[in-house]
């Protein structure tokens with residue numbers, strides 16, 4: 001059997017059971033966006049880590065070193081945001097290939113530092129090693145949060161509204177342009193920017209967790225079609241998504257009209273949106289939306305949680321079907 005036979009999430013299910021030797025109240029291990037450690041009465045530390053590999057997650061020929069560094073930190077910030085935390089200390093490990101110059105290496109760190117400064121994050125340490133071929137960057141990031149404010153994937157209730165904090169599909173469209181329509185790339189600067197330099201929704205995540213108006217949260221890294229399954233599974237519920245409610249940017253609409261990609265796959269099946277996916281009881285939706293709007297942020301309702309375990313999608317024509325699209329899993333065949 002190979003990893004690709006079970007996928008990333010099948011693999012995680014197989015390793016998580018005996019991983020905690022010392023179990024205690026307030027400790028959460030493998031399976032959510034962050035691990036959680038209780039450090040003091042009422043205070044918890046969040047910990048997340050993410051690895052970016054050349055040719056798997058990025059192409060060095062189309063991304064600047066600054067963008068590579070920025071994105072490596074951004075994806076980690078997004079996981080702290082997903083739990084509602086305040087990002088704090090970053091540890092950067094990097095494997096440097098022979099053909100990467102010192103100037104490029106320093107630019108990678110500059111990309112990280114520029115983003116770290118915006119979110120008041122320290123780069124506190126790490127490791128540097130040599131690589132035989134590809135550039136590899138791994139970042140581990142801590143976050144702080146009050147124990148009673150942490151949002152997990154498991155808190156959703158039947159009837160809760162499924163919400164997202166940004167437009168869907170821009171990053172996926174950007175990736176499609178980079179891989180398949182390189183000549184047209186310059187016509188879509190926002191889609192490319194969203195793919196290379198996503199802004200992690202840390203402020204939104206903190207506002208949502210502090211409001212206590214949401215029941216579960218995670219970030220969208222693999223696409224709504226995949227990530228809603230994590231909330232459904234963890235909360236032991238089903239879900240229904242409404243295609244006509246999916247929010248899209250103007251540039252995304254232009255891309256759809258001009259390049260005619262597979263709509264559903266691009267909108268919810270590729271991911272890297274790095275916005276937040278959350279569930280909100282219906283009675284809280286208007287207040288939470290107002291709350292976020294006042295901070296200059298968005299909240300869109302795209303569906304609701306249901307009893308059962310199936311995920312349905314209602315097409316723009318009103319047809320209801322089981323959602324078969326599963327989103328990005330790097331270990332499965334595409």
Ligand SMILES: [Mg+2]
Pocket residue numbers: 033078079082218219220221
């Ligand atoms: Mg995540």
